[in-house]
Amino acid sequence: MAEIFKCDEMFDHSFFTWSSCAFGVFDGVHRGHQYLLSCAQETARKNGGASVALTFDIDPDEVFHPERLKKLMTNEERIKTLSESGVDAVVVLPFTQRFSASSPEEFLLNTFNGHAPSYLHVGYDFRFGARAKGTVKELANWARDAGTEVCAHDLKSADGAPITATRIRLLLGDNDIIEANKLLGRPYYLVGTVQQGRGEGQEFGFRTANLKVPSQLQVLGAGVYGAYAHVDGMRYKAAVSVGVSPVFADKTDATCEAHLLDFEGDLYGKAIKVEFLHFLRPMIKFETIDELIATVNGNIAWVRGNI
Numbered sequence: 001m002a003e004i005f006k007c008d009e010m011f012d013h014s015f016f017t018w019s020s021c022a023f024g025v026f027d028g029v030h031r032g033h034q035y036l037l038s039c040a041q042e043t044a045r046k047n048g049g050a051s052v053a054l055t056f057d058i059d060p061d062e063v064f065h066p067e068r069l070k071k072l073m074t075n076e077e078r079i080k081t082l083s084e085s086g087v088d089a090v091v092v093l094p095f096t097q098r099f100s101a102s103s104p105e106e107f108l109l110n111t112f113n114g115h116a117p118s119y120l121h122v123g124y125d126f127r128f129g130a131r132a133k134g135t136v137k138e139l140a141n142w143a144r145d146a147g148t149e150v151c152a153h154d155l156k157s158a159d160g161a162p163i164t165a166t167r168i169r170l171l172l173g174d175n176d177i178i179e180a181n182k183l184l185g186r187p188y189y190l191v192g193t194v195q196q197g198r199g200e201g202q203e204f205g206f207r208t209a210n211l212k213v214p215s216q217l218q219v220l221g222a223g224v225y226g227a228y229a230h231v232d233g234m235r236y237k238a239a240v241s242v243g244v245s246p247v248f249a250d251k252t253d254a255t256c257e258a259h260l261l262d263f264e265g266d267l268y269g270k271a272i273k274v275e276f277l278h279f280l281r282p283m284i285k286f287e288t289i290d291e292l293i294a295t296v297n298g299n300i301a302w303v304r305g306n307i
């Protein structure tokens, strides 16, 4: 696991000298991002310096558009995933109002403070500085004087369409978990603490661990999914419903409810990670509870046989 540095007043910017940085927000740390990170490792190997994932502590849209912001992962998970990506270090820039208001030139000066990296890898549509006015062109102008080689990469998938966090969020919203997972390079997951639900699962014969999903992370389309649930270092197959249960719509907020196969015990207050693998069906407003029970039991049987 790479070391994580906060780029504050205490940070020694000479760390950047000879380094190869991949620079971005990296929401999802998807296959496009993974490619950028591998490019930084490649030039670091050739050049002899450290490979660095350079990112922000928050998503800049948490400052600019908090109301419409949707994310593939929390900031903590994003930084942790970057630290596990194979780079030598993660350097986290505090995204302050002052920082965001600076011109592209000031932004680069504040970021590197006279210690420019040898290589800077970015996506070709990378934007930075006040009102995102800085483009790869400004970056290249600055880099010429600073002695940095800017590598702007085209992050495309096999079908020729760009791999972006927005594209993955749209696929997830359309229940296309298979394609989203392909572009992520791993299963899409949600993490959280198991909460108390309505207590009806036991009566129905299938108990469900309930996870409250903050609205910024409500990206996955409502429906029923086959998944793996990880708790206490163990992995279980799980049948999971996502979104508002239409039968009980008047009683619930949107949640993620996971029935863990071959598990018995108490999960309240425990950390759980649910990795989504298959979309089974949309949510149904059943006429009777018996229909609900029979359908969910069928879904559980499918998960047992197919995951």
Ligand SMILES: Cc1cc2nc3c(=O)[nH]c(=O)nc-3n(C[C@H](O)[C@H](O)[C@H](O)COP(=O)(O)O)c2cc1C
Pocket (backbone or CB within 6 Å): 197, 198, 199, 200, 201, 202, 204, 206, 207, 208, 210, 224, 239, 240, 241, 245, 246, 247, 248, 257, 258, 259, 282, 283, 284, 285, 286, 292, 296, 299, 300
């Ligand atoms: C695999 C699975 C599929 C579900 N499908 C539906 C559904 O189609 N429609 C619905 O209203 N509720 C559905 N539910 C939600 C159940 O109604 C819910 O788990 C049950 O009400 C128990 O809630 P509780 O654990 O909060 O008591 C599903 C739950 C699971 C685990």
Ligand SMILES: Nc1ncnc2c1ncn2[C@@H]1O[C@H](COP(=O)(O)OP(=O)(O)O)[C@@H](O)[C@H]1O
Pocket (backbone or CB within 6 Å): 194, 195, 196, 197, 198, 199, 200, 201, 202, 203, 206, 207, 208, 209, 210, 258, 259, 260, 261, 262, 263, 264, 265, 266, 267, 268
């Ligand atoms: N196989 C299982 N899958 C999910 N939760 C289980 C399972 N077995 C026991 N539990 C426990 O039961 C709780 C869910 O019970 P349930 O009757 O559905 O009530 P509620 O979901 O309303 O809290 C879970 O939070 C967990 O502590």
